[in-house]
Amino acid sequence: MNIGLNYFLFYKRNQKKQQKNQNQFIKETEMDQMVIHFGINVMSGYIFGGYSPCQWQQNKNNYVQDDTLSSFLFSQTHDQIYPLKQDQKCHAIYCNSGYGPTFGGGHDIQITSDFKDGYSKLGHSYQWDKYENKYSTNLFGQDKPNISECEIFELKFV
Helix, strand or coil: CCCCEEEEEEEEEECCCECCCHHHHHHHCCCCCCEEEEEEEECCCCEEEEEECCCCCCCCCEEECCCCCCCEEEECCCCEEEEECHHHHHHCEEECCCEEEEECCCCCEEEECCCCCEECCCCCCECCCCCCCCCCCCCCCCCCCCEEEEEEEEEEEC
C-alpha cells in the first residue's frame, strides 16, 4: 500500500501582497476533511509553525480534540518539534472566527485574525521543557510575532 500526500497553498500573506483576504481564509477553512499546516516567518528571522489533523471550524468558539495525538508545533529556527501533550489532547487547536491559527489550551501559539499580531505561551499544551506559564519568546524571537510572511497549506493524505 502506497500512501501519498497532496497539498496546496491556499493562503499566503506577506507585507507586500496578501493573496486572499481574511474572510476568504475563514470560509475556506470550514471545508470538510481539511488538514492544515502553516509556517510563519517573522521580522526577527525566526520561522515557526504547526500541524493538526483537526478540522478548523469558524463558528465553533471552542477547542478541538486530537485523539491521534499527531498535532505538533515546530521551530525551524531551533530545529525543534513540540508534540501535543497526551493530557492536553482536548486542547489541540482553538477555533474562533476572531482568531487566526491558535494551538493549545494556554494558546501555545495564537495569531490574530488579521495575521499581524499574536503571542505564544509555548509549553502549556505542547511539550516544551522550559515552560514557565508565561509569555514566551522562543518561537518568535521577541514578545510579539511581527509576521512578515505566512503560508497555510491544506494537506490530504491519499
